[in-house]
Amino acid sequence: MSVLLLEAFNGGSHKQLLDLLKESVEDCVSFTLPAKKWHWRARTSALYFMQAVPASSLYRVLFTSSVLNLAELVALRPDLGHLKKVLYFHENQLVYPVRKSQERDFQYGYNQILSCLVADVVVFNSSFNMESFLMSISTFMKTMPDHRPKDLERLIRPKCHVLHFPIRFPDVTRFLPAHKRLRHPVRCDDIHAPAAKSHVQTSSPREHDKDPQLFFQTLLKLKDRQLSFEVSVLGETFADVPDIFSEAKEQLVDHIQHWGFMPSKEDYLKVLCQADVVVSTAKHEFFGVAMLEAVHCGCYPLCPKALVYPEIFPATYLYSTPEQLCKKLQEFCKRPQLARQHVVQVSLSSFSWDSLGDHFRSLLKADSGMMFTDKHIS
Structure with missing residues (x-):
């Protein structure tokens, strides 16, 4: 020892x-x-x-x-x-x-x-x-x-x-929908994929530094424009949860695929594999394990052009303003194949x-x- x-x-x-x-x-x-x-x-x-x-x-x-x-x-x-x-x-x-x-x-x-x-x-x-x-x-x-x-x-x-x-990136091949498997060594016949989904990573919903306000405000704009999307919000439930969570859950009820803590790592990975886009609206991040795990599961990342993100993600995945984030998600809602057919240019092996x-x-x-x-x- x-x-x-x-x-x-x-x-x-x-x-x-x-x-x-x-x-x-x-x-x-x-x-x-x-x-x-x-x-x-x-x-x-x-x-x-x-x-x-x-x-x-x-x-x-x-x-x-x-x-x-x-x-x-x-x-x-x-x-x-x-x-x-x-x-x-x-x-x-x-x-x-x-x-x-x-x-x-x-x-x-x-x-x-x-x-x-x-x-x-x-x-x-x-x-x-x-x-x-x-x-x-x-x-x-x-x-x-x-x-x-x-x-x-x-x-x-x-x-x-x-x-x-x-x-440690686990093998998630068995969880991937067909359109994602086409971008991996294990291939299968293509099948019809579900509507485009946004997936938010928030390890602690009570934390103001993850800026859930911006994320949900952006989704509500997409809803108001009558765009098609589904959302998964993962994370533990704490006593001190910002009001925006309950308000957004009520207003986005027809768009919610998953909400809340997943009971196991396998269940968590399954949800990530079903998502097409992963979004960070963090006001602070020193590394960002969850974003990289989502990329490993085939998600297109959207991150602030700040904090640690430019160190890890190429410029194409970074947004500078809330308007840029909204515009990008709107584009994916209208043309989901842009996210589904994209091969993310992030060297996961380096991490x-x-x-x-x-x-x-x-x-x-x-x-x-x-x-x-x-x-x-x-």
Whole structure:
């Protein structure tokens, strides 16, 4: 157990990555906390791991996400401070959107900066994530009233690298309708396909940063123009759901194919395979696993020309304004074959575990540096 894996918020993409590492990296042990009450995990997980992780002379590498305050942990457990400490950023709190700047809790971003200062290697899931973090440090620290530290970016940047989040793309051939199979190695006779569908990816409907308002307003415009479409809205149901969801569900009732949480990953993939278009209206995104999974299932992606999306998707799949999004969806409703016959020009293999796995294994070797040569890795 030379590799110590710690995850203070073991859910979603955090859990996906940890599970991949546990399955694929030899000689590792993991300790986790459930993906609940994120704010408390960020505040107190170091104290939990101080007690939960047994002392051992076998540890050589410590890998954790940036939810954990690594500085607190190594202060509480000096024995862990001697390890090669790898910090992985799924997101960063310096630019994570809040409704009002006054609502931003300084402590979360401050914790991440401290963690970077004590880490040996700092890894981000995208260049957007890395640069938005590093370029915001100076401005972020200016919120301190006085005695502000200087040159923190200069100290942290040399440790930083980009290593895209690795995805295991499952075989979905059996779920694909005939018109999609024609674009895959396994072919079959063409059959009549259903009406064009839009599919929204929203992992947490209560989050304002996914901008469900824009998505549903766009669909209601399509409805008002009497265009033919079906929509699937996938995601967990939370207590604090924006009113737009119930309003849109009522107004779009004749267009809804699926609505709400899918009970299994297989069911989720089946819905994606039946969709023709996947739409993101996110106000924030540091990587976007769900969009890439939808592309793997044969969906035409439409994403904002902002955030991480230009890093992953060619310009043809990006929109700059709500009007452009509406115009594109209107075009697909009128001519669904434009989406169905299109072969998406996104190199999914670049984001697969098969391509990235060796880089993560190298990262978790005690005596190795970051020797990345792939164009998506730096």
